Amino acid sequence: MNSQKRKKKYDIIVVTRESFPIGMAGTNRIISYLKPLYEKNLSVKVYITKPHKEINILSKETKGIFEGIHFEYTNNTTVWPSKGKKLKKLQIVVSSYFNIIKKLYADKPAIIITYTNDFFSISLLLLFRIFLKYRLIIEETEYPKILTKSVTKSKTIQKIHFYIYRKVNGLLVITKELETYYRSIGVKNIFVLPMTVDFSRFQSLEIVNKENFFTYVGGTGGFIRDGVLDIIKAFNKFIETNPNYKLLIVGPIDENIDITKEIYQFVQQNSLSQIVIFTGPKKSIEIPAFLIKARGIVMAPPKNFDSGGFPTKLGEFLASGTPTICTKVSDISEYLNASNSFLVNAGDVEGICNAMNDIVSDPEKSQRVGMEGKVLASIIFNAKTYLPDFIKFINE
Structure with missing residues (x-):
């Protein structure tokens, strides 16, 4: 990793909403490239920023180490209160954003990779990059979610999303088709990492x-x-x-x-x-x-x-x-x-x-x-x- 003025505790942190370390395709994708990085003596960690509905709960530990990969649920729970009150759900969401920043100050990453469609957390990470001096990479395995939502009627919202894509340090994509698309909206630093498997x-x-x-x-x-x-x-x-x-x-x-x-x-x-x-x-x-x-x-x-x-x-x-x-x-x-x-x-x-x-x-x-x-x-x-x-x- 590049030398930094401030000593880094972790070389790479992945921020995601996928269940971890047990999950489905998204979880396996993250593991498939973090394990080889760990084997290259890089320190790696995963933040899971949202608990999961009871039907989808596969991981029950809120923090730990999986095959060299540190992980932590930022809300200290793996269970989303589907039947809970709206205020409780709001509290979990808000505290999650607060805890991300709090933990970043403690963990001092050199690089952050986001594997999430939560653009608010990505925006937050872009803002705090100014203070914490990490490199910010967005991973996208498909076209921007903003194109499929009703808010796409607002050209201003679209422009904000595309601006963020251009302002991060790089974009990680899974196909050449996606590389072509994101270059068309002005993203310059793109790496194509095809679908990967933990063999x-x-x-x-x-x-x-x-x-x-x-x-x-x-x-x-x-x-x-x-x-x-x-x-x-x-x-x-x-x-x-x-x-x-x-x-x-x-x-x-x-x-x-x-x-x-x-x-x-x-x-x-x-x-x-x-x-x-x-x-x-x-x-x-x-x-x-x-x-x-x-x-x-x-x-x-x-x-x-x-x-x-x-x-x-x-x-x-x-x-x-x-x-x-x-x-x-x-x-x-x-x-x-x-x-x-x-x-x-x-x-x-x-x-x-x-x-x-x-x-x-x-x-x-x-x-x-x-x-x-x-x-x-x-x-x-x-x-x-x-x-x-x-x-x-x-x-x-």
Whole structure:
């Protein structure tokens, strides 16, 4: 890290609202690049600035160290009071902002990376950069949220957001498409760090015999984006000739949203309740076993990603070595082909079903494709591949 007049306690702090150290794709993304930085003898820490709804609680410790990464919930709780009074919720939000600054004065970071869509906290960090002399990097895995909200009718609000993007020390993005967009609004210092995987999560597992199930990992948050209803419809066709298989949907479930109700209705109408299994939330350390034991992994986004992003979970699917079925949307075809995955057209339920049949009918080919996917992920989706340039970027 660059020398500073004031002694720095931490080289890098990530500010996020993701659950930590146990969570879903966002959590794994943060871990995937902080661990290699820690292994390079850099001190790293994560601030989690908002507790989580009861349905999404995966982490229960409010502070600690996870594989060298220090972490701390700024409100000293992991639970958001969903049924609490508005005043209580307001108190948590306000105290969170106050505690961020208080902790920054104590932790004295050289660099802050934000992984959050909370633009008020980013604005606050930009303001206090004047006094605390850290470098501020924003990570964006999609287009600005401001473009999808009603306040976008205010050109002034948009200009403020774009001004902040230009004033921070750099922008970390996940795709070339996002790099092109953010350069178009005047951001100059941009680094493309593709979707990254923490491969150590898979290395400690022994080779296991495959079991008769396909799986999707992601929970309610990805039900629409990842085409889970299409996956279930395809599986319903698949079991007509393969009745001994199950489909596991792994991740937290919100039963009150429309897509979940629609999926549950389809499952019940087609008598799939004992065959399509909703496991509920699982700890991060449990996910690799689901992926490795599965006969195949499926995600089926029905259209290009409007966000300009990339499916962060796809890298983990490939890293497991299990053959992966995916639709050809956005940048996916730039990385995947028939040698390392089973690609189908978006919205093609019959194609997904056929891919499932291909996987179970030719185990040797499936194993070969799965291993090729793993090799691809170990290079393209490995933070260590980009580490020298990444360290240079955050220090420039």
